[in-house]
Structures are given as C-alpha cells and as structure tokens.
C-alpha cells in the first residue's frame with residue numbers, strides 16, 4: 001500500500017518535473033529567438049533540454065507533440081499530406097505606382113464614407129504559411145499551395161525556433177489561424193550558399209527559394225539546422241481579441257509570435273506614402289528580404305464591408321518596390337571551371353553602380369539562360385540584384401542594338417584544358433570531364449582536400465596551392481605528403497617557419513578520421529553528411545571502392561545519382577592510385593577500432609521502419625544502431641520493409657498496414673537481442 005502510494009507520488013513528481021521543464025524551455029526559446037534576450041547560457045539551456053529528453057524517453061506516457069524537444073526534427077521521410085484551408089489563402093493585388101495607391105485610398109474612402117485607418121506593413125519575401133492553434137497549442141502548419149489546398153509541413157515548421165509550439169499569455173481564442181511568412185534571413189542564406197558553392201551544389205537564387213525549398217525538405221532534422229525564421233501578419237478565426245487588425249497582431253505578439261515592429265497605423269494618404277518612401281531605403285537594413293509594402297484597412301468590420309473580388313481582398317493592396325536595375329554593356333563572356341568541372345559562364349560588363357556597389361561581372365548560370373536571352377556581344381543588358389546576392393542579367397535592351405556583335409554561343413571545349421564538354425541528362429550545367437588533368441580541377445580538388453571541414457591542413461591556402469602547382473611540386477593531394485622542407489622553404493613569401501607550419505599541418509592531417517577523408521576526396525555529390533553515411537556503412541576505403549550500386553543505394557539517403565558517382569570515382573585508375581598513395585602516407589582509410597565498436601553486418605540489406613515511443617534508447621540512437629549493423633532505416637511501410645522496430649503507441653494506421661502486408665514487428669528488447677545475439 002505504502003509502496004503504491006510512494007510510487008504514485010513519484011510519478012506525479014516526474015510529470016510535474018517534465019511539465020515544468022517544458023514551460024521553462026519554451027520561455028527560454030522565446031527569450032532567445034523572439035526577444036533576442038536570453039536569460040540563461042547556451043550550456044544551461046542544453047543541459048535542461050537534455051534532462052527533458054531523458055525524462056521523455058524514460059516516461060513515454062507523458063509524450064507531447066509540442067514539447068521543446070520536438071524542435072530538432074525527425075528524419076522520418078514524409079510525403080506531405082494535402083490539407084484543405086479552412087479559409088482560402090488569397091493573394092493581394094499588386095501595384096508599382098504611387099498613383100494606384102492613391103486610387104486605392106480614394107476607392108476605400110468613397111466606399112466606406114467614414115473615417116478609417118490603414119495598417120502599413122512590409123511585404124516579406126518568403127514562403128507563406130498558415131498555422132492552426134487549438135487550446136494554445138500548434139496543431140497544424142500548412143503551406144499556401146494553390147490557395148485552397150496546401151501541404152502539411154507541421155513537422156518541419158516545428159523546428160523553427162521563433163514559432164511558438166505552446167502559447168504564452170492569455171486571451172487567445174480556443175481555435176484560430178495565424179498566417180505569416182517563413183523566411184531565411186540574409187545572413188543564413190549567404191552562409192548556406194557559400195557552403196553549397198564549396199560543394200559545387202546548385203546555389204539558391206534568393207532567400208525566398210531557399211526558404212520554400214527548405215520547408216519542403218523530407219528530413220526535418222536538416223530543416224532544423226537551416227536557421228529559418230517567421231514573421232506573422234494576419235489572424236483569422238472567431239472570437240479574435242480585437243476589432244482592429246493591428247491590435248490583433250499586437251495581441252499575437254503577446255502570445256509569443258514574432259510580429260515585426262515595422263508595422264504602423266496611418267490616418268492619412270500622406271502618412272501611407274511616407275511609410276512607403278521611408279522603407280524603400282531603410283528596408284536594406286532589415287535582416288530579411290522584403291519586396292514591397294502591404295496596406296490594409298485596419299478595422300475588421302470595414303474589411304468585411306469592403307469584401308473581396310474573386311482573387312483578392314478589396315481592403316488591401318501591395319505596393320511593390322522596383323528591383324534595382326542598371327543598364328550596361330556586355331563586353332565578353334568568360335567561363336570558370338570549378339573543382340568538379342562545372343563550367344559557369346560569367347558576363348564581363350562595363351562597370352556600373354548598383355545598390356551601392358560597382359558591378360563588373362554577373363553570372364549567366366548556364367547555356368539555356370544565354371539562349372533564352374538571345375545574348376550578343378556589345379548588347380546593352382539589364383543587371384539586377386533584386387533578392388539575389390550575385391547580380392544577374394535579366395534582359396537585353398534590343399532597341400539599343402546598333403551594330404550587332406557576335407551571338408554568344410556556349411563553348412564546346414574546356415577553356416582551361418581544351419577537353420570537349422559534357423552535359424549530363426537532366427542537368428543544366430556543362431562539365432569538363434578531364435578530372436585529373438584540368439588545372440582548375442586539380443587545384444580545386446587539392447583546395448577542397450585541405451579545407452577546414454575536410455583535412456584541415458593549416459598553413460596552406462589557395463595561393464600556396466597555386467604556387468606549388470606552378471612549380472610542379474604538386475599534382476594531387478597525395479603529393480602534399482611527399483613535400484620536403486628544403487623544397488619549399490625559401491620559395492616566394494615562404495620562410496622556414498611557414499614551411500615548417502605546412503609540413504606540421506600535413507602531418508597532423510593523418511589523424512583526421514576516415515569519414516572526413518571520404519569527404520576530402522571530393523567525390524561528386526558526396527558532401528559531409530553523405531560522406532559520414534558512406535563511412536559508417538563501409539568501414540574501409542577498400543569496401544567502399546568495391547561496393548555494388550545495390551549496396552550503395554541500400555544506405556540511407558543514397559540514391560542512384562550518388563551511387564553512380566561513387567562507382568565512377570573508384571572506376572578511375574588515377575583515383576585508385578591516389579588512394580593507395582594517401583594510405584601509404586598514413587592517412588586514415590578505415591574506421592578505427594573505437595569507431596567500429598560493435599559494428600556488424602547483422603542487418604545487411606534490411607529495410608527497417610522505426611515507429612512509436614521507446615524506453616531504452618532514443619529513435620536517433622536506434623537509427624544509428626541500424627546503420628552500424630548494416631541496415632537501412634526507411635520512413636514508410638511497404639512490401640519491401642524487412643521488419644518494424646516498434647515502441648509504445650505505434651500508430652493504428654501503421655499497425656494495420658503492417659498486419660496487412662504480414663510484416664514482422666519487433667519490440668525494443670527483441671531488436672536489441674537481434675543485434676547482440678550472444
């Protein structure tokens with residue numbers, strides 16, 4: 001009896017502890033991300049989060065889909081479900097002219113025939129989202145889609161720290177929708193593109209594409225790392241707290257939503273125009289992309305009276321800023337060759353002033369774009385920065401064509417080594433296939449090899465690589481390990497100390513773990529994450545080199561394209577020789593005993609679905625175990641599923657599907673026994 005009572009008290013305490021931690025962590029998230037005013041250290045936050053994670057794992061009966069622990073995302077693949085919008089997501093009528101703003105104002109004035117206020121807001125340039133909250137909890141996040149039906153992206157949206165999972169304050173309706181824009185701040189966008197450039201992955205053209213692309217990623221753990229943000233601009237539902245749009249947004253801010261402090265209520269047309277002009281200049285200092293201003297009649301009653309046309313509300317209008325453009329002459333098109341051979345056309349222009357910088361060069365992206373522009377040398381071209389960081393050519397002033405120059409034709413041979421270019425099916429880019437003898441590819445590969453996230457060889461940089469290359473000291477990464485002090489000290493700007501640093505850096509790199517070596521090799525499409533997956537699935541370079549396409553695609557996240565690229569890399573005798581030399585030099589070409597700890601091929605070739613809540617280990621830990629033992633964790637049940645690792649509360653739909661397909665279900669204990677049979 002006492003025992004039961006004690007146990008019951010303990011359980012109550014645990015529940016309270018979990019709830020207390022959740023509340024506290026929600027508040028810290030809000031302080032940090034929305035208010036920019038943290039009150040505890042990052043370490044302290046992480047410690048509390050870990051404590052909560054541990055408790056939630058131990059006591060799955062208290063699981064909560066809105067716990068702060070859910071912000072890290074889950075790697076379950078999801079094909080998004082389509083959800084109808086309760087209120088259609090309409091668009092706004094747009095204008096670029098002040099005159100039309102004045103017409104809008106007069107129309108509203110005439111129609112209402114009474115005083116009214118206009119709420120002026122920035123037009124954020126991201127991806128629109130509609131969130132539903134019930135009883136103060138986020139239950140659904142849906143993209144705009146076609147305005148009537150959108151994609152359910154709830155799991156991805158939950159990883160955005162500025163979006164409250166549980167509301168604070170009081171006075172929110174039992175059920176309501178809030179709409180806003182998911183944004184990728186400029187800084188995050190620039191960093192993401194820098195990373196993609198280093199990996200020769202296609203760049204995002206602007207933060208809007210980056211935000212909407214991220215929102216549609218299948219793996220929400222990747223979304224969690226992408227640094228998305230969200231601003232909110234409209235509240236919908238019955239029993240809203242106020243009769244004014246501005247006032248409702250202020251209430252939303254008090255519940256924890258990020259409502260920009262740029263919004264203003266204006267009483268006259270002059271004030272509205274003042275707002276537009278002020279932000280035309282000032283918006284360049286905002287952390288996110290904006291492309292205009294939205295004007296809304298503030299009173300909800302007046303909004304209702306004004307009503308809607310078929311596509312947009314009569315009570316609102318968007319004024320779009322002109323993207324900054326400049327007209328200049330195209331003098332030449334040159335071509336750059338990247339580390340993996342991508343050939344990028346670059347327009348060389350008469351220098352022209354644009355958004356505060358002098359532009360001399362602009363990207364032309366690929367052959368299709370050149371063709372579409374019907375570009376000729378000497379053409380007067382429009383250069384725009386718009387939302388983009390890299391200026392681009394958006395048009396040609398054909399009327400200014402005087403004595404037409406030569407039509408720009410994409411080159412057919414590599415400008416560096418003369419090799420005929422290739423274009424792979426389904427890709428817009430051209431490549432130089434001469435991987436091992438084309439100078440920028442050789443230098444680029446070595447630069448990638450030594451880079452911080454790869455072998456991290458300090459003391460070496462692009463200029464030194466270029467000099468060593470010119471002096472015929474290096475032709476590939478393995479040559480670095482044969483450099484001698486007497487060869488390099490005394491070279492241009494190279495004292496004994498610098499030479500010594502380089503050799504020390506090279507020596508140190510022999511300790512870099514195998515998974516980073518796989519990344520450093522610079523295999524096309526093998527970025528850091530994929531390299532890790534490959535290194536875990538094939539614990540030595542020999543195994544990786546001999547892996548069949550089937551074995552490769554069996555590894556989580558590796559598809560045909562990557563498998564083909566890996567096979568292609570190892571099919572080259574030159575690459576195999578490079579690896580042999582690196583190995584002989586002492587570079588890690590295998591996982592160490594510690595890294596391999598307990599690895600086996602007990603689950604080789606098996607596709608395993610993880611479902612439910614677990615007691616002994618977290619879902620991520622089970623996923624790692626599956627990979628370590630050669631298996632593949634897949635998102636959804638199909639006839640190809642080998643078995644399901646099921647914790648508690650496995651969804652009824654999944655259970656039914658598993659039973660229908662006759663798929664075995666293992667509980668945690670059975671699974672753990674399976675991978676440690678002794």
Ligand code: IVH
Pocket residue numbers: 089090091092093121122123124125127128129144180181233234294312313316
């Ligand atoms: S109000 C009935 N306010 O612009 C229209 N929209 O064409 C309700 N947008 O896709 C929209 N900033 O995602 C509104 N301050 C703002 C906005 C905004 C950006 C986007 C919105 C929508 C598009 C409207």
